[in-house]
Amino acid sequence: MLPRLVMFLVLVLAFGCGQQQSSTLVFGRGGDSVGLDPALETDGESFKVCDNIYETLVTFKPENTEVVPGLAESWTVSKDRMTYTFQLRKGVKFHDGTDFEASDVVFSLARQFKPDHPFHEVEGAYQYWNSMSMSDIVKDVRGIDLHTVAIDLKRPNAPFLSNLAMNFCAIVSPEAVSKYGADYPRHPVGTGPFRFVRWIKDDRVTLERNDTYWGTGPAIERLIFKSIPENMARLIALRQGEIDGMDNLVPDFVADIEAHSDLKLLSQAGMNVGYLAMNNDRPPFDNVKVRRALNHAINKKSLVDNLYQGLAIPAVNPIPPTLWGYHDGIEGYAYEPAVARQLLAEAGFPNGFETTLWAMPVPRPYMPQPLKIAQAIQADLKAVGVNAKIVSFEWGTYLDKVSRGQHDMALLGWTGDNGDPDNFLYVLLDKSATAHPANNIAFYRSDPLHGLLLKAQHEVDIEIRTDLYKQAQEIVHRDAPWVPLVHASQTAAFRKHVSGFALHPTGSKWFHGVSIDAR
Amino acid sequence: MRAFILKRLLLLFPTLLGIVALVFLMIHLVPGDPAQVMLGERASAKTLEALRQQLGLDQPLHIQFAKYVGDLVQGDLGRSIKSREKISRELLDRFPATMELTLVAMLFALVLGLAAGVLSATRRGTLLDYLGMTASLAGVSMPIFWLGLMMIVVMSMVLGLFPVSGRLSAHTVLPHASGFYLLDSLLAFDLRAFADVLWHLVLPGLTLGTVPAAVIARMTRSSMLEVLKEDYIRTAWAKGLSERAVVFRHALKNAFIPILTVISLQFGYLLGGAVITETIFAWPGVGRWLLLAVNARDFRAVQGGVLLVATTFVLVNLVADLLYAWLDPRIKYEAEEA
Numbered sequence: 001m002l003p004r005l006v007m008f009l010v011l012v013l014a015f016g017c018g019q020q021q022s023s024t025l026v027f028g029r030g031g032d033s034v035g036l037d038p039a040l041e042t043d044g045e046s047f048k049v050c051d052n053i054y055e056t057l058v059t060f061k062p063e064n065t066e067v068v069p070g071l072a073e074s075w076t077v078s079k080d081r082m083t084y085t086f087q088l089r090k091g092v093k094f095h096d097g098t099d100f101e102a103s104d105v106v107f108s109l110a111r112q113f114k115p116d117h118p119f120h121e122v123e124g125a126y127q128y129w130n131s132m133s134m135s136d137i138v139k140d141v142r143g144i145d146l147h148t149v150a151i152d153l154k155r156p157n158a159p160f161l162s163n164l165a166m167n168f169c170a171i172v173s174p175e176a177v178s179k180y181g182a183d184y185p186r187h188p189v190g191t192g193p194f195r196f197v198r199w200i201k202d203d204r205v206t207l208e209r210n211d212t213y214w215g216t217g218p219a220i221e222r223l224i225f226k227s228i229p230e231n232m233a234r235l236i237a238l239r240q241g242e243i244d245g246m247d248n249l250v251p252d253f254v255a256d257i258e259a260h261s262d263l264k265l266l267s268q269a270g271m272n273v274g275y276l277a278m279n280n281d282r283p284p285f286d287n288v289k290v291r292r293a294l295n296h297a298i299n300k301k302s303l304v305d306n307l308y309q310g311l312a313i314p315a316v317n318p319i320p321p322t323l324w325g326y327h328d329g330i331e332g333y334a335y336e337p338a339v340a341r342q343l344l345a346e347a348g349f350p351n352g353f354e355t356t357l358w359a360m361p362v363p364r365p366y367m368p369q370p371l372k373i374a375q376a377i378q379a380d381l382k383a384v385g386v387n388a389k390i391v392s393f394e395w396g397t398y399l400d401k402v403s404r405g406q407h408d409m410a411l412l413g414w415t416g417d418n419g420d421p422d423n424f425l426y427v428l429l430d431k432s433a434t435a436h437p438a439n440n441i442a443f444y445r446s447d448p449l450h451g452l453l454l455k456a457q458h459e460v461d462i463e464i465r466t467d468l469y470k471q472a473q474e475i476v477h478r479d480a481p482w483v484p485l486v487h488a489s490q491t492a493a494f495r496k497h498v499s500g501f502a503l504h505p506t507g508s509k510w511f512h513g514v515s516i517d518a519r
Numbered sequence: 520m521r522a523f524i525l526k527r528l529l530l531l532f533p534t535l536l537g538i539v540a541l542v543f544l545m546i547h548l549v550p551g552d553p554a555q556v557m558l559g560e561r562a563s564a565k566t567l568e569a570l571r572q573q574l575g576l577d578q579p580l581h582i583q584f585a586k587y588v589g590d591l592v593q594g595d596l597g598r599s600i601k602s603r604e605k606i607s608r609e610l611l612d613r614f615p616a617t618m619e620l621t622l623v624a625m626l627f628a629l630v631l632g633l634a635a636g637v638l639s640a641t642r643r644g645t646l647l648d649y650l651g652m653t654a655s656l657a658g659v660s661m662p663i664f665w666l667g668l669m670m671i672v673v674m675s676m677v678l679g680l681f682p683v684s685g686r687l688s689a690h691t692v693l694p695h696a697s698g699f700y701l702l703d704s705l706l707a708f709d710l711r712a713f714a715d716v717l718w719h720l721v722l723p724g725l726t727l728g729t730v731p732a733a734v735i736a737r738m739t740r741s742s743m744l745e746v747l748k749e750d751y752i753r754t755a756w757a758k759g760l761s762e763r764a765v766v767f768r769h770a771l772k773n774a775f776i777p778i779l780t781v782i783s784l785q786f787g788y789l790l791g792g793a794v795i796t797e798t799i800f801a802w803p804g805v806g807r808w809l810l811l812a813v814n815a816r817d818f819r820a821v822q823g824g825v826l827l828v829a830t831t832f833v834l835v836n837l838v839a840d841l842l843y844a845w846l847d848p849r850i851k852y853e854a855e856e857a
Contacts, residue, residue: 024690122603123603125573127566130565198695200695201612201613201803202801202804203803204689224689226685226689227801228683228685228801229801229807232671236675236676237682237683237684242682242688395556396551397550397551399555400555403562435564437563
């Protein structure tokens with residue numbers, strides 16, 4: 001018995017060691033995925049995994065949010081800009097062995113908006129399709145032949161192409177969706193560089209290299225997403241080598257990571273904006289001089305240094321600089337309390353005024369400490385004579401009240417979806433977004449801006465669109481409906497032996513090009 | 520006996536109904552619209568309305584409640600709002616993790632608590648007694664989250680002895696069987712994995728088991744002290760029995776009934792404490808899942824989770840009641856029936 005046990009032990013150990021040598025990358029993150037059907041999910045932790053299992057017709061350039069070919073090799077736009085025709089890549093296979101064809105594209109999109117589609121009725125809802133108003137844009141999706149798909153629009157809409165690069169438009173295997181039904185989010189099948197192996201809830205999702213991938217296959221064999229919710233625990237796991245990388249670092253960790261010779265820190269302005277909206281419907285914020293005064297009164301650099309520990313950049317425009325179309329020629333309102341006081345005096349408030357400043361009760365990705373931000377702003381405003389009382393409500397109530405315009409000034413922010421400037425400017429500042437529940441909580445209504453934004457939606461040429469959005473940013477800067485505060489950085493840290501990972505402005509986490517150097 | 524068990528099982532239903540009603544009310548009386556919280560910045564009038572309708576929030580409260588209880592009676596806990604998954608499935612996925620942790624913590628609490636209690640009682644007034652009782656006082660008063668964090672800081676960060684979180688190293692692969700990893704790794708004859716599982720259990724097990732260990736120690740000591748004064752103990756000593764026989768066979772067995780009550784109550788405490796311990800140690804169990812459900816306003820999941828914990832608690836108490844009769848044959852449940 002004993003010799004047999006010893007032999008067994010040796011075998012077990014040998015087997016165990018063999019496993020360790022394989023190139024497995026473990027990525028630590030703050031939470032588990034909700035599900036892995038890209039059309040049904042709405043949370044970043046789900047998309048992080050979907051990014052590696054699925055692919056979209058078009059995708060983003062690695063360095064910015066410009067759209068480039070994905071599963072579609074090329075596309076053409078009809079003269080009336082109402083029909084997009086995509087030439088699909090040939091020889092692509094799903095992880096379940098079925099061929100990728102036009103009917104799969106039709107299935108993946110049509111299920112989200114055609115009421116008579118057999119997979120339209122699902123547990124939950126196709127929330128992203130709805131929240132991107134896709135049903136107001138897309139009329140039909142048709143297979144022309146085995147490798148050609150046409151999408152007809154209801155009205156010309158350029159940002160639509162960026163939407164197609166988002167997770168919710170990823171192409172799923174119709175066979176697998178039919179086979180698993182409501183269980184499909186646990187058995188995802190796509191065409192991406194990694195295929196799904198196993199999911200232990202709240203613990204890990206394991207993916208494996210897709211050996212039949214059409215492009216250059218990944219260098220690593222296995223990719224594990226491990227949930228370690230406690231920030232400190234995640235950092236310790238990284239330091240000890242239990243995980244190879246992690247995201248969502250808290251600012252306090254920066255020094256620690258930089259001091260550790262085995263680790264490296266990545267950071268980039270995130271696709272978000274945290275802002276102070278001044279309610280243009282309420283005096284004195286109907287006066288542009290008052291709004292500009294407040295822009296001069298707030299010290300954004302101090303906010304970034306003290307409340308973001310440097311993991312943010314002061315905002316000048318509503319859109320972050322990682323988006324195409326960003327206007328880098330605009331100079332932000334400088335922090336000059338004297339100018340602020342003078343502007344207030346010109347506006348008829350030499351002694352300032354009393355007002356309220358609303359702050360979110362919960363940390364948000366673009367503003368991890370909203371109450372402290374509010375206090376800092378309160379102090380800045382007091383220095384120019386404006387007495388702001390801080391007001392806060394439970395989160396749901398807060399959103400409801402600000403979307404009805406019950407505030408004087410309110411803090412809020414936005415995380416972009418598709419990397420198109422339209423997704424910030426039109427959603428947050430167009431006059432059409434002031435209807436209840438308003439996303440434009442400054443209740444800023446500018447006809448010139450509205451005209452520009454509609455024109456940009458209809459135009460497909462990216463050069464022309466860039467120019468239109470630059471004009472739009474100039475108008476917003478001039479009218480100053482907000483104090484744009486910050487763009488919070490997105491961060492990740494890796495052990496030094498991991499190479500080839502790059503942050504993407506959309507927050508997508510692609511592990512396709514990542515490799516682990518031999519230790 | 521059978522009648523007693525049946526009666527107790529039937530009593531389970533009104534108890535659970537009460538719990539369901541309480542949880543339901545608590546969740547629905549919390550201010551704020553769950554639909555608004557779930558949709559966050561992206562809420563539009565259309566999506567808000569659709570979500571409220573889908574969640575049944577547009578119905579009056581009593582209708583929502585009646586519908587929930589109706590489904591419950593048919594064994595349907597509903598689906599989680601957040602994950603869209605059957606709640607029974609979600610719970611099944613995570614219950615083994617919680618159970619394994621709870622059992623290990625309880626084992627630790629029993630061994631340490633009983634040993635400390637018996638030693639303190641038999642060595643009353645000695646340094647050992649004072650030390651034991653001071654330690655147990657500290658244990659009883661220990662905030663569990665603080666203890667957990669200290670364990671991580673000292674044992675993992677400074678000494679590097681134990682893993683910080685989770686049930687399994689990222690590189691360990693286990694076959695999917697019962698979900699009880701100790702058992703699964705043994706069944707797979709994977710001793711390395713077994714060691715890995717055990718390694719991960721140490722810190723959360725100690726964290727979760729400390730308070731019950733202290734409570735059991737104190738109860739054991741006081742109960743033993745009482746019993747040790749009894750005449751039959753003096754008789755046992757007089758008969759010339761060994762200390763072991765006197766203390767364990769005669770004293771401890773008779774002192775055990777109040778201890779058993781404490782143990783079964785502590786079991787409930789463990790299930791509650793698991794929420795905190797699991798969160799600190801990223802333990803993929805029911806407790807952490809419940810906390811996430813609360814944060815996400817996933818009220819159906821919260822109801823299902825609380826129901827499971829409550830049912831487990833009631834069942835453990837039932838088992839404890841049955842054990843009384845085994846420990847003390849004078850306790851007859853049939854007599855209660857009459």
